Each structure stands twice: as C-alpha cells, then as structure tokens.
Amino acid sequence: MDYIKTDEGILLKDAKDFQPRHIFECGQCFRWNAMPDGSYKGVAEGRTLRVKKNGRDILFAGTDEQEFRDFWVGYFDLERDYRAIKAELSRDQVLKQAIEFGYGIRILKQDIWETMVSFIISANNWIPRIKATVERLSSHYGQEQVYKGETYYSFPSPARLAQLTEEDIMLCGCGFRAKYVLKAARIVAGGQVDLHSLAGMNTTDARAALLCFPGIGPKVSDCIMLFSMAKLDVFPVDVWVKRVMEHYYLKRDTRPAEIRQFAAGKFGALAGVAQQYLFYYARSTMGRFTSK
DNA sequence: TTGCAGGGGTCAA
DNA sequence: TTGACCCCTGCA
Structure with missing residues (x-):
C-alpha cells in the first residue's frame, strides 16, 4: 500500500x-x-x-x-491483497467474467451495529428506500457534525434507538421492520449481546447468535457478518445471487441453504468476496425483472 | 387516472 | 410451505 x-x-x-x-x-x-x-x-x-x-x-x-x-x-x-483473491477466484470462468466487470470491489469493514440495522431494514425492500430510511434514522437520532460547511449525522447508537417507540422508528420509513429495529436496539443496549464479541467468534457461532434477533434470518445474518466482521467465508443468498447461481451453476428452484453449501464447496474461504462480484454482476447485467 | 404487482426477507400459522 | 407485511414505484 x-x-x-x-x-x-x-x-x-x-x-x-x-x-x-x-x-x-x-x-x-x-x-x-x-x-x-x-x-x-x-x-x-x-x-x-x-x-x-x-x-x-x-x-x-x-x-x-x-x-x-x-x-x-x-x-x-x-x-488485503485483492489481486491475489481475484486471481484465485478467476480460475472459475463465471467469476472471471464477474470480476472483469466489478474489478474494483472491496469488502468494507463497517460498523456492526449500523450494518445490523441497515440489513434488518433491507428485508423485502429496495436500495433507494433503504438508503432514505437509514438517512432519516441518522438525521433524526444521530449526532450532528459539520464538515466544510456541510452537516452530517452519525448513525444513532443502540442506546439512543432503544429509548424510542416503535412509532418513532416507523416514522423514519422502516415500515413493518420498526419493531425488529427497536428490539435489536434494546437487546444490544441492554447488554444481552455484545456485538464486538460476535466478530471474534467462528462463523457458525456468530450466525447462531445473530439469528436470535427478531428480523434477522439467514440472509441478513450473512450480510452482517460479511460487511462488518470481515467473515469472508459467508455467502449471503438473496434473490439476485439465487438468480445468478441458478443460471450459471445450478438448476432452478434450488433452496438457499443448498446454494450456500455449493458456494462453500466451490469458493471456500473466499465465498463472500465471490458473492459480491456475482451480486454486482447479476444486478447490472441480468435486468431488473428477470423471470429466471 | 387508477389499480396492481413487486421489491437485496422474515415470521407465524 | 405459504401468505402477510410498510409503502413507494413502474407499468398497463
């Protein structure tokens, strides 16, 4: 570097x-x-x-x-040496294409709490609305800071969100996910789960702990682990990844658990990075409403 | 203009 | 295994 x-x-x-x-x-x-x-x-x-x-x-x-x-x-x-990661993954012809398309992807290591709430909000939702909701939560309940004359808001802490009502959170645009966000805030603020200790666990144990939160299922738990805990072996399966995997590797109507297993076998410790190349490739090239 | 399907899933029956 | 769920958008 x-x-x-x-x-x-x-x-x-x-x-x-x-x-x-x-x-x-x-x-x-x-x-x-x-x-x-x-x-x-x-x-x-x-x-x-x-x-x-x-x-x-x-x-x-x-x-x-x-x-x-x-x-x-x-x-x-x-x-992290992404050149080496890409060389390794490019041995697969589909990944080779996906990597040529999204060659500059890196997996961010984001704040665990913010990532958890963001992906709870992502359920049955779409990106512009998720962004708007996260922004509203921050501007209403985060800390204000001014940088070069512009105002920004940090993402609100668990303790801050835990003080709110479900209706307060609903008003930020969370919809039916507001109750999940509030419960997660109360679990974390109350000290029942220490998010940073999850990062130190192995993937299986961290996933089990995340699945105890209401509103967190297999896909959301895997996104939290991949995008905030550097657990590069997880392979979140959403509708786009399912589409691209079924198109290139598997038959239609393969269950997400089976897709995860297949990916673990094929991409091993780099499955999560492979997932991001595939997701970006699929979203950008497979059209918005594909029947596949 | 109005109505309806559908969206980076999860939960409950 | 299936439908409901906030609510906004795109499309017929």
Missing part, C-alpha cells in the same frame, strides 16, 4: 484493485452517495470522507494520515 499526503488528503498510488463506483454501488453500504464530479461522499462511524478516482490513484479527501491509518485503512480493507 503506497500513499502520499497532499493538501486535500491522502492519495493512494496506483490502486488497481480499488474502484469507488464498484465498492459503493455493489450493495454493501447505504451511506455513500455519488457526487456530480464522480466522487463519493460518505459517513462512517462519525467520520466523513470524499473518495475520488484520479487516474490510477485514489484520493481520500478530508482526512489526515493519522485517521487514514487508524481508521480508513481498515474500513476499506486496504491491507
């Missing part, structure tokens, strides 16, 4: 395996937004950042070396 300090922030040199569009549009995060100049602005754990591709380099604007090393390097998984 080779970077230099500039007036604007940190410049990551010759970052071939980093494409902001792929990272932020592949469905793993909900608080990064494209700007007219092609950069992305986002909020993560109370920090704000603008990320822009400059030729072969990546500019991280609005941060300094200390924060970059202490936080963003981990957040963007910059110490």
Whole structure:
C-alpha cells in the first residue's frame, strides 16, 4: 500500500484493485452517495470522507494520515491483497467474467451495529428506500457534525434507538421492520449481546447468535457478518445471487441453504468476496425483472 | 387516472 | 410451505 499526503488528503498510488463506483454501488453500504464530479461522499462511524478516482490513484479527501491509518485503512480493507483473491477466484470462468466487470470491489469493514440495522431494514425492500430510511434514522437520532460547511449525522447508537417507540422508528420509513429495529436496539443496549464479541467468534457461532434477533434470518445474518466482521467465508443468498447461481451453476428452484453449501464447496474461504462480484454482476447485467 | 404487482426477507400459522 | 407485511414505484 503506497500513499502520499497532499493538501486535500491522502492519495493512494496506483490502486488497481480499488474502484469507488464498484465498492459503493455493489450493495454493501447505504451511506455513500455519488457526487456530480464522480466522487463519493460518505459517513462512517462519525467520520466523513470524499473518495475520488484520479487516474490510477485514489484520493481520500478530508482526512489526515493519522485517521487514514487508524481508521480508513481498515474500513476499506486496504491491507488485503485483492489481486491475489481475484486471481484465485478467476480460475472459475463465471467469476472471471464477474470480476472483469466489478474489478474494483472491496469488502468494507463497517460498523456492526449500523450494518445490523441497515440489513434488518433491507428485508423485502429496495436500495433507494433503504438508503432514505437509514438517512432519516441518522438525521433524526444521530449526532450532528459539520464538515466544510456541510452537516452530517452519525448513525444513532443502540442506546439512543432503544429509548424510542416503535412509532418513532416507523416514522423514519422502516415500515413493518420498526419493531425488529427497536428490539435489536434494546437487546444490544441492554447488554444481552455484545456485538464486538460476535466478530471474534467462528462463523457458525456468530450466525447462531445473530439469528436470535427478531428480523434477522439467514440472509441478513450473512450480510452482517460479511460487511462488518470481515467473515469472508459467508455467502449471503438473496434473490439476485439465487438468480445468478441458478443460471450459471445450478438448476432452478434450488433452496438457499443448498446454494450456500455449493458456494462453500466451490469458493471456500473466499465465498463472500465471490458473492459480491456475482451480486454486482447479476444486478447490472441480468435486468431488473428477470423471470429466471 | 387508477389499480396492481413487486421489491437485496422474515415470521407465524 | 405459504401468505402477510410498510409503502413507494413502474407499468398497463
């Protein structure tokens, strides 16, 4: 990882395996937004950042070396060798295509609590609405911060959400998921489950613990583990992944558990990364309403 | 203009 | 295994 300090922030040199569009549009995060100049602005754990591709380099604007090393390097998984991962996965011809399409994807390491709530909200929902709901929760109940004259809001803590009523949360656009969000907040704020200890568990135990939360089923639990705990072996199966897997590898109407098992056998410890390439590829190339 | 299906799943019967 | 679920969007 080779970077230099500039007036604007940190410049990551010759970052071939980093494409902001792929990272932020592949469905793993909900608080990064494209700007007219092609950069992305986002909020993560109370920090704000603008990320822009400059030729072969990546500019991280609005941060300094200390924060970059202490936080963003981990957040963007910059110490992992994605070139090696892609080489390994590209031995499969379908993955090879998917990787050529989404070559700059990286798996973010996001805040566990925010990821948990975001993916509870994602059930039977679609991305623009999930983003709007997460944004409303943050602007109503998060901490306000001003950066370069613009106001941002951090994602509200479990304790803050635990004080609310189901109706308060419903008003942010959560719909029937409001009761799940509130219960999750009360479980975490009450200390019944320590989310950070889940990250230290093996995948099987962490999944079992997550499935105890109402509103968290197999797909949501796997997304939480993949996008906030760096558990790269999980393979979340949603409607798009099901479609792409059935199209290229399996027969129609294969059950999600069977798809997960197949992926574990085929992609092993890298199944989660493979899932993201496949998901992004499927969403972008298979059309919005495919009957397959 | 109105009505209806459907959406990054989960729960309960 | 199946239907309901917030509610907004796209389409006929």
